[in-house]
Amino acid sequence: MLGSLLDGFLFGFSYAMIGIGFTLIFGVMQKFNLAQGATALAGAYLGLALYRLTDQLAPSYVMFAVAVVGAGAIGWLIYQICFRFLPKEYELAPLMSTFGMLILIEEIISHLTDAQPFEFPNPLLYGAFEFADGEFILRHDYLLLAAMALAVVGMLYYLIFHTRLGLATRAVSERPVAAQLCGVMIDRVNEKIFILSAGIAGATGFMIAMTIGTIIPGLASVMTIKGLVVAVFGGLGSVPGAIIAGLILGMLEAGTAYMFNATIRDIVAYLVLFGVLIVRPTGLLGKRSLYQ
Amino acid sequence: MDYVYALVTQTGIHVLLGLSVYTVALTGQVSFGQQGFYAIGAYVSAIATVLWGVPLLPALLLGTVVSAFIGVMVGFPALRVKGLYLAIATFAFGEIVRNGLNILYVTREVNGIEVGPVGPEGFRHISYFNDNGWTAFEVMILVVAIVSVVLVIYALLERSRLGATVRAVGADELAAATAGINVVWIKVGAFAIGAAAAGLGGGLYAHYTTFLSPLAFGLSVAIIAVAYVLVGGLGSWLGPVAGVLFFLVLTEGLRFLGEYRMMIYGAVVVIAMNVRPYGLVDAKMVHLVKNLFRTGARGAREET
Numbered sequence: 001m002l003g004s005l006l007d008g009f010l011f012g013f014s015y016a017m018i019g020i021g022f023t024l025i026f027g028v029m030q031k032f033n034l035a036q037g038a039t040a041l042a043g044a045y046l047g048l049a050l051y052r053l054t055d056q057l058a059p060s061y062v063m064f065a066v067a068v069v070g071a072g073a074i075g076w077l078i079y080q081i082c083f084r085f086l087p088k089e090y091e092l093a094p095l096m097s098t099f100g101m102l103i104l105i106e107e108i109i110s111h112l113t114d115a116q117p118f119e120f121p122n123p124l125l126y127g128a129f130e131f132a133d134g135e136f137i138l139r140h141d142y143l144l145l146a147a148m149a150l151a152v153v154g155m156l157y158y159l160i161f162h163t164r165l166g167l168a169t170r171a172v173s174e175r176p177v178a179a180q181l182c183g184v185m186i187d188r189v190n191e192k193i194f195i196l197s198a199g200i201a202g203a204t205g206f207m208i209a210m211t212i213g214t215i216i217p218g219l220a221s222v223m224t225i226k227g228l229v230v231a232v233f234g235g236l237g238s239v240p241g242a243i244i245a246g247l248i249l250g251m252l253e254a255g256t257a258y259m260f261n262a263t264i265r266d267i268v269a270y271l272v273l274f275g276v277l278i279v280r281p282t283g284l285l286g287k288r289s290l291y292q
Numbered sequence: 293m294d295y296v297y298a299l300v301t302q303t304g305i306h307v308l309l310g311l312s313v314y315t316v317a318l319t320g321q322v323s324f325g326q327q328g329f330y331a332i333g334a335y336v337s338a339i340a341t342v343l344w345g346v347p348l349l350p351a352l353l354l355g356t357v358v359s360a361f362i363g364v365m366v367g368f369p370a371l372r373v374k375g376l377y378l379a380i381a382t383f384a385f386g387e388i389v390r391n392g393l394n395i396l397y398v399t400r401e402v403n404g405i406e407v408g409p410v411g412p413e414g415f416r417h418i419s420y421f422n423d424n425g426w427t428a429f430e431v432m433i434l435v436v437a438i439v440s441v442v443l444v445i446y447a448l449l450e451r452s453r454l455g456a457t458v459r460a461v462g463a464d465e466l467a468a469a470t471a472g473i474n475v476v477w478i479k480v481g482a483f484a485i486g487a488a489a490a491g492l493g494g495g496l497y498a499h500y501t502t503f504l505s506p507l508a509f510g511l512s513v514a515i516i517a518v519a520y521v522l523v524g525g526l527g528s529w530l531g532p533v534a535g536v537l538f539f540l541v542l543t544e545g546l547r548f549l550g551e552y553r554m555m556i557y558g559a560v561v562v563i564a565m566n567v568r569p570y571g572l573v574d575a576k577m578v579h580l581v582k583n584l585f586r587t588g589a590r591g592a593r594e595e596t
Contacts, residue, residue: 032376081562081566082565086565086566087569091375092322092522094565095379095518095522096518096519096522096565097562097566100558100559101558101562103554104558104559104562105558106558107555107558108555111551228380228383229380232376232381236376263394266387266391267391267392270388270391271388273380273381273384274370274381277380277381277384278369278372278381281372281373281374282377283377286377
């Protein structure tokens, strides 16, 4: 039981990272990007493509870099196609355009891979620390996932509170009109945040594919749903909220799956989400002023 | 000909699904949970005809009423939540229903065969139409008749004071409340009507397909229902109808593309939102058309 909770906790960092991607974009634009899961998956597939094209010679860190950069580029494209030319104050239009993008990317990937699952190389496979005679197992790849999530958070913290871009980001998310009057180019800030969150998505997609060991196109919508749930649960626009929500969701799912089965796990997870939203309509750490 | 009958029947059912999202959207909220009501209506009315031997129309009515009732029960707490948060809260509701159906076992022996929902295996033998000798054409006529009645009700409601009130709440809740409108009542009412429309559609769907599976009520239904409304537009009840027709033409018209179909489908949705971000039938277009009919071409020119 405790072992599965621990696994859930560590895997929860991946949920947290996808959630952060959603929350960052919502923070500056008050919009959702449903194609986020597809971006993450596309990044992972780009990494895998490199691995296969180089006859499995490419080391994992190079694949990782390709995944992050590739996802960032795809994110930039999505911003140009699905957000740039749509009305700024209408948050429902991008919901549909990014949904179309989600299908498009998922289908392109299915087509290129003949919808076959692919094995994803995991250099840390079977590596684990064992405690108390195998009662607790800490998988190395889960630890790397958690470490990476913490690194991303640290980087974000530095970026948001210690750089000019961060200052502009905070200004745009608090008072967009005032920020614009002070000479902040809102489009540029949005674009940069978008690329950033897509890059994080690529890293997440890579890590998830690596820890699961196989990769299928269907993961795109699964990741989008988990990311949405985590971002909303934690409070849109709040990075700490997304982390807490991701970890809670990870443990909740692992715990209920251990005690019951996958169906009960999903019912409990969504009941908790529904309940939390009714008690706190803006999520765990969401700001009331942001949307209401 | 059966192909045409099937298309018309499915289109009618999906119009109900689109109207259900549309009703909630008029109050300024987006619901990704209408497939939950769709599922409830489908299961309830199918259980009524198959297990209890109730005739079709009372069974459909029962499914509609149960959906509306659950809509009120869910709507009251859920409408505290707003905007994109509500979209996710309602999606959570839909997923709770879908997963609940996975553990729903109500079986009984009727005429020597075991019938009723069997968890993830689904609900087979919903053979009301077959047992009573309905042809595909008659089923289509039934669906078209029901959908037409619903559309006429919507068209009348939209022109009524109630329609204006609902739109006022959608446009600005605070201003509507200041004008003396009971915002909570309107929002919960719209949610319940939306749930009823989805429940009715679900009941028709159940008897049309004869087989229900929890898998049929997942994210894809949630998104397509919202897509009907957002692509079709919120200007009038014709919006969701236009949305359903748009996707119908898209899915059927792209069949010749074979495996590339879904890819082009995604691309067309992206392009559609870029060209008409507020949907095909948006407020502006409704205004334009209304002016044409009201004062003729001269009046319309004077306005612009």
